[in-house]
Amino acid sequence: MNKTDVLIIGAGPTGLFCAHQLGIIGLSCEIVDNLDKVGGQCIELYPDKPIYDIPAVPECTGEELTNNLLQQIKPFNVKFHLNERVEELKKVENRWYVKTSGSQEFDVASIVIAGGVGSFEPRKFPLKECEKFEGSSLFYSIKDKTIFKDKTVSIFGGGDSALDWAIELSNTSKVNLIHRRDGFSGAESSVQKVKELNDQGKLNLFTKYQIDSVLGDKNINTVKIKHDDGETKEFKTDYVLGFFGLIMQLGPILDWGLNINKKTVEVNTENFETNIDGIFAIGDICSYPGKLKLILSGFHEGALAARGCFKYAKPDEKLRFEFTTTSKAAQERLGVKK
Amino acid sequence: MAKITYNTHDSKTHTIDVQNGLTVMEGAVQNDIPGIDADCGGGMACATCHVYVNEEWLDKLPVKEDGEEDMLDMAFEPKQNSRLSCQLTVSDEIDGLVVNIPSKQA
Numbered sequence: 001m002n003k004t005d006v007l008i009i010g011a012g013p014t015g016l017f018c019a020h021q022l023g024i025i026g027l028s029c030e031i032v033d034n035l036d037k038v039g040g041q042c043i044e045l046y047p048d049k050p051i052y053d054i055p056a057v058p059e060c061t062g063e064e065l066t067n068n069l070l071q072q073i074k075p076f077n078v079k080f081h082l083n084e085r086v087e088e089l090k091k092v093e094n095r096w097y098v099k100t101s102g103s104q105e106f107d108v109a110s111i112v113i114a115g116g117v118g119s120f121e122p123r124k125f126p127l128k129e130c131e132k133f134e135g136s137s138l139f140y141s142i143k144d145k146t147i148f149k150d151k152t153v154s155i156f157g158g159g160d161s162a163l164d165w166a167i168e169l170s171n172t173s174k175v176n177l178i179h180r181r182d183g184f185s186g187a188e189s190s191v192q193k194v195k196e197l198n199d200q201g202k203l204n205l206f207t208k209y210q211i212d213s214v215l216g217d218k219n220i221n222t223v224k225i226k227h228d229d230g231e232t233k234e235f236k237t238d239y240v241l242g243f244f245g246l247i248m249q250l251g252p253i254l255d256w257g258l259n260i261n262k263k264t265v266e267v268n269t270e271n272f273e274t275n276i277d278g279i280f281a282i283g284d285i286c287s288y289p290g291k292l293k294l295i296l297s298g299f300h301e302g303a304l305a306a307r308g309c310f311k312y313a314k315p316d317e318k319l320r321f322e323f324t325t326t327s328k329a330a331q332e333r334l335g336v337k338k
Numbered sequence: 339m340a341k342i343t344y345n346t347h348d349s350k351t352h353t354i355d356v357q358n359g360l361t362v363m364e365g366a367v368q369n370d371i372p373g374i375d376a377d378c379g380g381g382m383a384c385a386t387c388h389v390y391v392n393e394e395w396l397d398k399l400p401v402k403e404d405g406e407e408d409m410l411d412m413a414f415e416p417k418q419n420s421r422l423s424c425q426l427t428v429s430d431e432i433d434g435l436v437v438n439i440p441s442k443q444a
Binding site: 041045046117118123126157158159179180181183185210228244245247248263293 | 375377378379383384386407408411412414415416418
C-alpha cells in the first residue's frame, strides 16, 4: 500500500505542476499515468511542435516543457507509477483507497484528476471480428518481436510505428505493409527505406488498400484487403498488426459518480473540487463556465486544487498564504535555503 | 451564415444555421449533434471530428493540408471523401454543405 497525501491521475503538464504546488505547501503526492512516459498529450501528440502560449516562455516544444516541469518538481522526489491506469476508487473513512490496473494500491487523503481527455489507448481496426484474435494473432503494440520470426506478418498503418516495424521485421519475417494512401505520415527516410525494400522484394507494400476482413479459427490465417477502387486481395498471414496511433478514452473515471458533461468533469472554480468531496479535477478534463483548454489554465487550476487538498491531508492545520521568494518553509521544501 | 446538414449515424438529419467563421466541427458541437467528439478542440491533433463529405461538395472545399491527411490515417474507417470537420471553415461558399458522421469516432 502506497500512503501519501494526494494521488494525481495524469502526468501531463497540469498534473506535474500540481505536484509542484502540493510540494510547496508541504503535501506529498504520487502520480499515476497510463502511458509509459511522463508528459501526457505534450509528449504523445506533439513532442516536437512548438508551443507559444506558456507565460514567460516565448517558445518551447512539448518535450522541453515536460523536461522543465520535471526539473521544477525534482526537489519533491515525486514517485511516478507509469503504465498504470486507475481502476478502482473507494472511500474508507476519511480517506480514499485506490487500485490500479497493475494492482498498485494507494491510501490517500484526496485525489486530483488531471487526466487530459482520458487515457490513451491504441486505435483499433473497425472490424468486429478482430476482437477475438486480439492478443493472440492480432496486436496493436509489440512486446516480444521474436514470435514473428519466420512468420508472415501483415502490418497496417502509415505512421512511424508501422514503418519502423515493417523495416525491422522484414529482416526475419515475411512482411506485408498495407496503407490507405500513397502518402505516409512517418519519417521520409523510413518511407524511402520501405520503398527500397519493396523494390528488392524484401517486403510487399500495398497502398490505397484497407483491411476488409480477417479469417481464421483460433488464430488468423488469412487477411483480405480492399483497394480504393473496390478490388480485393487475399493472402495467408500468421499475424496482423495495426498501428493507427492512440485515441483517448475516459475509461473507469465514468463509473466514479462524478458529474460528467461531454466527456469532462464538472468542477467549482474556487478550488476545482468535483461534486465528490476530496476529488478534484484540473486541466483539459475539467469543465466550468468559461473553461479554456490551455496549459496555462491547467497551471492555475492545479495551484488552487493543491490548496483545496490541504484541508483533507492536514485537517488540524491552517494553510498560510506565502510567496516562494520569502517563505522559509517553501524554500526549505525546495532545498534552496541558504 | 450557412446551412450545414449533418447526417448522423442513427439516420437522423440535422440542418443547422452555422455562423460564418466557425468550423463545421464547432457548428456540430455547439448544437449538440451527436458523433463529433473533437477531443483536441480543433487542433488537428486527433481524428475525432471525422466526417464524410457528400461527393458533390468535395471539390468545393478548401484542399487538405498535409497534417489533415496524416490525422485521417488515424480515423475510424477513413474513405476518399473523409475530412476533419475542424478544418472546414463555414462561409457563404459552403452554404448547403452535407456531411455524414461515421458510426463512431474511435
